[in-house]
Amino acid sequence: MIFIFGLFLLTLLVITAIAIVRTKDLFVAVMLTSIFSLLMAANFFILDAADVALTEAAVGAGVTTVIFLCALALTDDKEKPRQGGRWVAFGTVGVLALLIIYATFDKPRLGDPDAPVHQHIAPWYIEKTTEYIDIPNVVTAILSSFRGYDTLGEVFVVFAACIGVLFILGVSPPRKTRKVTEKNSGLRHHLIPQVVGRLLIPFIVLFGLYVQFHGEYGPGGGFQAGAIIATGVILYALLEGESEALRAIPRGVLLGMVIGGALLYGGVGVACMFMGGAFLDYSVLAVDPIFGQQLGILIIEAGVGMAVCGALLAIFHAFAAREVLS
Amino acid sequence: MNFLELLGYFNYWVFAIILTVGLYAVINKTNLIKKLIGLSIFQSAVFLMYITMDKVEGGTAPIIQKGVEDQIFSNPLPQVLILTAIVVGVSTLSLGLAMVVRISECYGTIEENEILDAD
Amino acid sequence: MIDIALDILSWILLVLGGACVLIGGIGGLRLPNFYTRIHAASLTDTMATILIFVGMMLQAGLTLATLKLFAIMLFLLLTGPTATYALANAALLSGLKPDAGTASDKPKENTPE
Numbered sequence: 001m002i003f004i005f006g007l008f009l010l011t012l013l014v015i016t017a018i019a020i021v022r023t024k025d026l027f028v029a030v031m032l033t034s035i036f037s038l039l040m041a042a043n044f045f046i047l048d049a050a051d052v053a054l055t056e057a058a059v060g061a062g063v064t065t066v067i068f069l070c071a072l073a074l075t076d077d078k079e080k081p082r083q084g085g086r087w088v089a090f091g092t093v094g095v096l097a098l099l100i101i102y103a104t105f106d107k108p109r110l111g112d113p114d115a116p117v118h119q120h121i122a123p124w125y126i127e128k129t130t131e132y133i134d135i136p137n138v139v140t141a142i143l144s145s146f147r148g149y150d151t152l153g154e155v156f157v158v159f160a161a162c163i164g165v166l167f168i169l170g171v172s173p174p175r176k177t178r179k180v181t182e183k184n185s186g187l188r189h190h191l192i193p194q195v196v197g198r199l200l201i202p203f204i205v206l207f208g209l210y211v212q213f214h215g216e217y218g219p220g221g222g223f224q225a226g227a228i229i230a231t232g233v234i235l236y237a238l239l240e241g242e243s244e245a246l247r248a249i250p251r252g253v254l255l256g257m258v259i260g261g262a263l264l265y266g267g268v269g270v271a272c273m274f275m276g277g278a279f280l281d282y283s284v285l286a287v288d289p290i291f292g293q294q295l296g297i298l299i300i301e302a303g304v305g306m307a308v309c310g311a312l313l314a315i316f317h318a319f320a321a322r323e324v325l326s
Numbered sequence: 327m328n329f330l331e332l333l334g335y336f337n338y339w340v341f342a343i344i345l346t347v348g349l350y351a352v353i354n355k356t357n358l359i360k361k362l363i364g365l366s367i368f369q370s371a372v373f374l375m376y377i378t379m380d381k382v383e384g385g386t387a388p389i390i391q392k393g394v395e396d397q398i399f400s401n402p403l404p405q406v407l408i409l410t411a412i413v414v415g416v417s418t419l420s421l422g423l424a425m426v427v428r429i430s431e432c433y434g435t436i437e438e439n440e441i442l443d444a445d
Numbered sequence: 446m447i448d449i450a451l452d453i454l455s456w457i458l459l460v461l462g463g464a465c466v467l468i469g470g471i472g473g474l475r476l477p478n479f480y481t482r483i484h485a486a487s488l489t490d491t492m493a494t495i496l497i498f499v500g501m502m503l504q505a506g507l508t509l510a511t512l513k514l515f516a517i518m519l520f521l522l523l524t525g526p527t528a529t530y531a532l533a534n535a536a537l538l539s540g541l542k543p544d545a546g547t548a549s550d551k552p553k554e555n556t557p558e
Contacts, residue, residue, distance in 0.1 A: 010340040013374075017344045017367055021351045021360075029363055040370050048400040049377045050387040052408050056373075059416050064366065067416075071359065071423040075430040089354040097346040104338035111383030113398075118382060122401045130390060138388040138402045139409070147406060154410045161417030168424040173431045190534060196527040200520075218389060223413050308413065315420045322427065 006046050013039050030068045037061040050219035051139045054211070058227040063312055066234055070319035132283075133293045135216040143221065144297040148280040151300070152265055155307050159262045162311035169318040197239040204232035212305045216294070222301040226308025234316055242320045254314045261307025265300050272296070337378045344371035356438040358426045362419060369415045373408050380404040455503040462496030469493065480543045483533055490525030494518060 016039060020032045037060030044053040108115035129141045143151055212225030237245035269280040277284035282296025348371060351364025380401040388402040430436045433444055465488060472485025498518040505511045537543070 007336060010336060014340055014343050014347075017347045020363060020367065021347055021355075026357070026359055029360065033363055033366065036367065036370065040374065043374065044377050047377050047381045048385060048387045049380065049405045049408070050389075052373075052377060052405050052412070055409055055412050059412055060370075064416055064419060067420050067423055068359075068363075071427055074427045075359070075436050086354060089350055092353075093346045093350045096349065097342050100342035100345065101339055104335065104342065107338060107379075109335075110337060110378065111381050111385075113382050115379070117379050117404070118401050122403045125402060126388065126390075126399055136390045136392070138390060138399070139405050142402055142406045143409060150406075150410055154413055157414050158417050161421050164421045165424045168421075168428055171428070190531070192530050193527055196523055200523065203520075219387070221409075223409065311417075315424075318424070319427070 002046060006043070009039055009043050009046070013043065026072055030065060030072060033068065034061050034065040037064065051137075051221065051224075054219050054224045055227070058224050058231070062231045063227055063234075066231075066316065067319065070316065074319065074322055132290070133297070134290050135294060135297070137216055137218060137220075139219075140215050140221050140297065140301075144300055145282060145293055148269075148300070151304065152269070152280070155262050155265050155304055158307055158311045159258055162258050162314050165315045165318050169322060173322070194239055197235055201232050201236055204235070205229055208232065212301065213298075215301055216297060222304030223308050226305045226310075227312065229305075229309045230312035230316070233313055237316070237320065242317065246317065246321075249313065251314070251317065254310045254317070257306045257310030258314060261303045261305070261310065264303030264306070268296055268299050268303070338375070341371050341375040341378070344368075344374070358429065358436045358438060359423075361438075362422050362426065365422075366415065366419055369411070373411060376404040376408050451503050455500040458496050458500030458503070462493045462500060465489065465493035465496060478544070479536060479541060480533065483529055487526060487529045490529060491522065494521045494525065 013036065016032055016036045020029050020036065023029050023032070037056060041053045041057040041061065044056055125142055125146060126138055129135070129138050133141045133145055135141055208225045208228035211220040211228060212222065215221035215225070233245060233249060236248065268282070268285075272281050272284055273279050275284040280296075282293045283289035284292060285295050286292035345368060348364045348366075348368030351367065352361050355361055355364065380403070382398055382400050385398040385400040388399040388405075390399075391397075426436060429441065433441050435441065435444075469485050469489035472488065473482050476482050476485055495518065498514055498521075502511045502514050505514060
């Protein structure tokens with residue numbers, strides 16, 4: 001029964017993708033991209049990837065839409081004219097699609113337990129998680145401990161993107177700009193979103209903290225938690241005006257969170273080296289190696305959550321504080 | 327072919343179609359934001375292919391529960407890779423959008439042919 | 446006996462919830478004006494949410510999952526109508542008049558605040 005649902009979701013995905021490309025209005029395209037991300041998250045959940053579904057829903061359908069809308073508000077361009085010469089592109093893309101479809105006939109069928117991808121290292125990870133680390137969520141164990149280097153690189157990528165956006169948008173615009181007056185900012189004179197938003201924001205932040213600390217026991221972890229907490233603060237910035245949100249969490253604190261998160265992760269690795277193990281080998285952090293692994297995972301997940309939350313908020317404020325060209 | 331095989335191939339065909347739709351948006355549209363949207367669709371299609379590969383029939387999400395023996399799990403390794411890829415994707419997207427905002431301020435437009443003409 | 450009664454009841458509720466979603470979807474496509482389409486969308490937000498979630502809660506029995514479903518239902522009931530209100534408010538502020546006679550959606554000129 002779930003297969004029919006999976007087929008239906010995939011068909012909806014294709015229809016949404018074609019609608020995104022065909023529409024002329026950019027605002028409609030951004031809204032459809034958000035729906036596309038949500039459908040993709042549902043698809044991931046059907047394919048047993050709970051962590052990935054949570055991340056795609058929080059990051060794709062939440063933060064990406066907000067950043068796109070900020071960029072749309074700044075570039076002031078809503079429509080897009082047509083252009084000619086489409087048949088060459090159609091032809092190339094059609095040939096590519098046929099080639100890929102021809103190549104997929106060699107793949108193993110869906111769910112085959114004898115497929116090569118399930119053979120070599122994945123059963124080893126599933127077995128040894130109970131023996132070395134002893135936490136229920138295998139994905140977090142692999143992400144933080146067995147493949148910790150990749151996650152360290154990812155935190156640095158997020159850090160680099162944040163710094164890049166702050167550099168690019170740190171230059172003031174070349175022409176005269178129109179200041180957004182205090183009266184216009186925020187939804188302060190709309191009563192219902194304010195009331196509901198004020199009710200919900202503490203629970204959103206609480207849920208983000210829950211996801212952060214339960215990353216070892218169920219789907220969750222640092223990335224999802226950072227995205228959820230950033231979404232809560234962005235909701236506050238939308239309701240009260242962006243300067244109020246900057247007063248609540250100033251820019252210095254945001255940058256400190258990004259830098260502190262990256263340093264925390266690297267610092268745990270260096271501390272492991274000082275205590276006699278290899279870089280990012282958490283077993284030496286405590287007397288009992290299993291407890292040392294769990295302690296290490298807890299600290300680096302906190303570092304990842306801080307870095308992602310700080311980076312997303314800093315990027316949002318960089319876009320939102322930009323004055324619109326008059 | 328029985329139904330499960332057809333569903334498996336259908337997953338891969340959908341991946342091929344969404345990939346090429348995203349690629350068409352990147353190479354054919356002149357609006358810069360449309361190109362970035364097409365790029366994000368392209369990335370999502372690649373994620374779909376990786377997560378399709380990790381499903382084992384009869385398996386569940388890879389969370390070990392105490393006291394339940396002999397459970398079949400789906401492969402956790404592609405999920406780890408895609409978790410990283412999603413966050414890297416949103417970082418790249420925000421950087422690209424920052425550049426589009428700056429281009430629009432300096433040139434006044436975000437259509438590619440008009441920008442190339444103005445240079 | 447009580448299991449079968451619970452099963453039948455949750456089946457009825459789920460089917461009714463699905464019918465509400467279908468009606469909301471058809472309304473969103475066929476109704477003429479923007480404001481009437483918002484009415485159709487809000488049917489999905491409230492009635493269908495309650496029916497489907499109560500049906501699922503009956504299936505889950507008295508476990509932790511029921512409490513989580515109840516919390517999610519509360520969240521959806523709180524945010525769905527707020528989003529509908531924000532949409533209608535934004536349309537009104539940007540000049541779209543709730544004119545019952547017209548069948549077109551062209552916004553009238555922009556009235557700045």
